[in-house]
Amino acid sequence: MQNYLQELNDVQRQAVTTTEGPVLVVAGPGSGKTRVLTFRIAYLIEQGVLPWQILSLTFTNKSAREMKERIAKVVGDKANQVWAGTFHSTFAKILRVEAEKIGYPSNFTIYDTTDTKSLIKTIIKDLNLNPEKYNVNAVYSRISSAKSNLITPKLYPDMQELMTADKASQRPHIHEIYKTYTARCKKAGAMDFDDLLFQLYYLFHSNPDNVLEKYRKKFQYILVDEFQDTNYLQYAILKKLALYEGSKLNVCAVGDDAQSIYAFRGATVENILDLEKDFKGLQTFKLEQNYRSTDHIVQAANATILFNKKQIRKKIWSDKGVGHKIKVIKALSDTEEGKRVADAIVEQKNRHHLSNSDIAILYRTNAQSRVFEEYLRRYNIHYQVFGGTSFYQRKEVKDLIAYLRLTVNQKDEEALKRVINYPKRGIGKTTLEKLSKFANESDQTLWDCLDQLQVPARTQGLLKNFKLLINTFTQRSTTSDAYELATYIARQSGIIKVLKADTTVEGLSRLENVTSLLDGIKEFVENDEVIEGTEQSDKSLSTYLQNIALHTSLDEEDTGNYVTLMSSHSAKGLEFKSVFVVGLEETLFPSFMSMNSMSAIEEERRLFYVSITRAEELLTLTFASSRYRHGKTVYSEPSRFLSEIPLDHVESNFNIGQPTTSNVAPRARVTGGFKKKRTEAVLSINPADFNPSPSSSIEEGMRVLHLKFGEGEVIKIDGARDKRVATINFNQIDNPERRLMLKFAKLQIL
DNA sequence: TGACTGTGGGTTTTT
DNA sequence: CCCACAGTCA
Numbered sequence: 001m002q003n004y005l006q007e008l009n010d011v012q013r014q015a016v017t018t019t020e021g022p023v024l025v026v027a028g029p030g031s032g033k034t035r036v037l038t039f040r041i042a043y044l045i046e047q048g049v050l051p052w053q054i055l056s057l058t059f060t061n062k063s064a065r066e067m068k069e070r071i072a073k074v075v076g077d078k079a080n081q082v083w084a085g086t087f088h089s090t091f092a093k094i095l096r097v098e099a100e101k102i103g104y105p106s107n108f109t110i111y112d113t114t115d116t117k118s119l120i121k122t123i124i125k126d127l128n129l130n131p132e133k134y135n136v137n138a139v140y141s142r143i144s145s146a147k148s149n150l151i152t153p154k155l156y157p158d159m160q161e162l163m164t165a166d167k168a169s170q171r172p173h174i175h176e177i178y179k180t181y182t183a184r185c186k187k188a189g190a191m192d193f194d195d196l197l198f199q200l201y202y203l204f205h206s207n208p209d210n211v212l213e214k215y216r217k218k219f220q221y222i223l224v225d226e227f228q229d230t231n232y233l234q235y236a237i238l239k240k241l242a243l244y245e246g247s248k249l250n251v252c253a254v255g256d257d258a259q260s261i262y263a264f265r266g267a268t269v270e271n272i273l274d275l276e277k278d279f280k281g282l283q284t285f286k287l288e289q290n291y292r293s294t295d296h297i298v299q300a301a302n303a304t305i306l307f308n309k310k311q312i313r314k315k316i317w318s319d320k321g322v323g324h325k326i327k328v329i330k331a332l333s334d335t336e337e338g339k340r341v342a343d344a345i346v347e348q349k350n351r352h353h354l355s356n357s358d359i360a361i362l363y364r365t366n367a368q369s370r371v372f373e374e375y376l377r378r379y380n381i382h383y384q385v386f387g388g389t390s391f392y393q394r395k396e397v398k399d400l401i402a403y404l405r406l407t408v409n410q411k412d413e414e415a416l417k418r419v420i421n422y423p424k425r426g427i428g429k430t431t432l433e434k435l436s437k438f439a440n441e442s443d444q445t446l447w448d449c450l451d452q453l454q455v456p457a458r459t460q461g462l463l464k465n466f467k468l469l470i471n472t473f474t475q476r477s478t479t480s481d482a483y484e485l486a487t488y489i490a491r492q493s494g495i496i497k498v499l500k501a502d503t504t505v506e507g508l509s510r511l512e513n514v515t516s517l518l519d520g521i522k523e524f525v526e527n528d529e530v531i532e533g534t535e536q537s538d539k540s541l542s543t544y545l546q547n548i549a550l551h552t553s554l555d556e557e558d559t560g561n562y563v564t565l566m567s568s569h570s571a572k573g574l575e576f577k578s579v580f581v582v583g584l585e586e587t588l589f590p591s592f593m594s595m596n597s598m599s600a601i602e603e604e605r606r607l608f609y610v611s612i613t614r615a616e617e618l619l620t621l622t623f624a625s626s627r628y629r630h631g632k633t634v635y636s637e638p639s640r641f642l643s644e645i646p647l648d649h650v651e652s653n654f655n656i657g658q659p660t661t662s663n664v665a666p667r668a669r670v671t672g673g674f675k676k677k678r679t680e681a682v683l684s685i686n687p688a689d690f691n692p693s694p695s696s697s698i699e700e701g702m703r704v705l706h707l708k709f710g711e712g713e714v715i716k717i718d719g720a721r722d723k724r725v726a727t728i729n730f731n732q733i734d735n736p737e738r739r740l741m742l743k744f745a746k747l748q749i750l
Numbered sequence: 751t752g753a754c755t756g757t758g759g760g761t762t763t764t765t
Numbered sequence: 766c767c768c769a770c771a772g773t774c775a
Contacts, residue, residue, distance in 0.1 A: 265765080365761095428751045592761085593761090
């Protein structure tokens with residue numbers, strides 16, 4: 001009994017056994033936070049808390065599943081009845097039950113990013129706005145962030161700040177798009193990703209039939225993992241559930257501000273600070289001992305994160321020994337980088353007896369995976385790529401899914417548009433346009449208009465046939481299970497026939513994908529998992545569709561012995577004996593998108609911190625001086641993050657190696673330390689004699705001094721205020737003409 | 751209506 | 766580089 005408590009250190013144990021009242025666990029990388037969460041839940045159950053009174057919100061469904069498995073080892077089957085999942089999936093589950101209270105059907109569709117963007121695009125067109133000004137991505141991100149900050153379409157026009165910003169970006173009509181978008185989603189019985197949170201908040205806020213009390217009573221204990229990555233809306237929901245008159249405030253948040261990497265989608269570290277203000281009596285536990293990595297890695301991480309101004313100071317330490325120093329590899333091109341990494345993997349496997357699954361390659365963008373895949377394949381090393389275009393985003397898979405969606409929810413506009421003429425049945429663009437127009441004007445769904453449209457008799461027949469086809473599917477759904485139905489649909493819709501007709505290699509693989517989608521549905525039907533808190537299982541097609549809509553690349557089953565390839569973001573929470581962080585170049589990692597904002601750079605640095613702390617024993621950092629990007633070769637400097645690592649933790653005589661291609665420029669001589677290579681021209685200016693002038697005083701024509709580049713003349717200044725960029729000719733260095741952001745550049749007027 | 755071709759544009763991370 | 770879209774012709 002309770003043996004497991006002895007496996008914990010003092011702080012961890014306190015974090016587990018302090019079950020009553022609000023708790024914040026600040027957990028550095030590798031500090032055993034999953035352990036604390038798991039044991040805490042197990043402990044709660046042992047103390048007599050009913051499993052379904054525990055709500056545990058994790059980052060991926062997979063980690064929720066793994067957690068349940070580990071809890072089961074302590075308390076047995078009860079573990080399955082804990083409510084554990086991601087914010088989105090858990091809330092979707094609640095909404096399935098309660099949707100009708102807020103005017104949505106319980107079989108509502110979940111619009112993915114593609115659906116959302118497609119709808120926004122349609123609306124921009126419908127409202128006669130200029131699609132060049134109204135960039136879909138920009139509009140989407142405005143709408144998404146409005147929702148994440150609880151700004152309804154009604155409220156939006158009153159938000160001076162938002163309206164001014166929209167005007168400034170020449171998109172003053174965003175609020176109208178937002179309004180129409182919301183209405184269209186509702187009409188289609190669809191929620192986008194943000195709605196799963198937003199509508200749940202709205203449900204709790206408007207509180208029909210006292211539904212809020214029901215869930216407050218139900219969830220007596222709430223745990224939130226990766227709290228630093230929650231947004232304003234998620235925190236607002238948490239407060240709805242746990243912060244009220246008479247609440248026991250049994251909330252446990254686990255997080256690490258240094259690992260916050262989702263600010264770009266609205267996550268805010270402020271939630272950690274607010275927690276203290278909102279939940280009186282909050283007890284904080286800091287887990288600082290790292291059980292994962294050896295000391296060089298831990299110290300490198302500590303040193304790097306110090307470059308961030310915004311942070312809760314905390315020092316991670318490890319007693320796993322100093323371990324190996326960090327290895328840095330310079331490559332001349334992305335291809336060479338691929339080869340060098342593959343070579344290093346072969347070497348490590350031999351020298352350190354690693355198996356494939358001990359190794360991970362982490363990159364900033366998914367597009368970088370290709371070169372590594374090529375070399376690993378060539379070397380016959382098994383690998384698995386996570387993320388990127390997922391299986392469920394493939395065209396043929398989405399097509400079949402669209403039929404399934406339409407069968408479940410006939411109002412689903414995006415699904416209907418996708419399949420109305422696939423496979424080809426003679427309903428073309430013109431007809432679809434007429435249909436949309438008619439639907440908009442008569443305020444009906446596309447589906448309802450199918451048999452009302454005034455078109456030539458032939459077309460009318462086609463439309464009716466299509467409606468009839470889907471209706472047969474829907475009728476069948478009451479009698480057959482999801483698998484039978486999907487198989488039937490795949491055949492009757494003609495999808496299988498079309499795919500079989502294509503005998504090319506790609507065609508074959510498309511057919512295979514559809515088959516494995518069907519297999520997946522079969523598996524879903526045969527799986528005997530039960531719904532949390534009940535003895536029943538839910539095999540409905542609509543539950544299946546929900547699962548795949550919220551499926552993340554990390555939920556993928558990792559069976560077998562593979563080298564892991566994934567983005568740094570996806571690697572959060574994982575660990576490997578050996579980690580390669582690749583593509584460490586300015587404009588790639590840190591991404592060029594982050595380059596003009598300090599806070600964005602700090603987020604990139606946290607991402608770098610997350611990346612390197614995934615490594616237990618071996619850490620290799622690589623960069624390439626040239627890289628093929630968007631069809632062009634681009635050259636870039638090594639990432640600033642490399643130079644932020646103290647040299648004592650880096651292999652001093654790292655081998656630069658020989659270029660792998662024959663006709664590349666001869667490499668500069670190896671000078672050992674890393675720092676020297678980074679600074680292109682080392683000028684002997686004593687920093688003590690250097691007095692930078694305020695950036696606002698820099699004007700064209702002045703002679704200025706720069707610590708690294710020496711003396712130069714300001715040729716030109718463009719941009720205004722804090723966006724001023726100076727073109728300066730530094731005649732003491734090789735590549736004399738430089739463009740510097742005056743906001744950041746330290747220059748002394750001479 | 752549908753197949754085909756050329757142009758042009760964007761260019762991160764994810765639920 | 767790759768994808769989406771507009772324009773052309775049968």
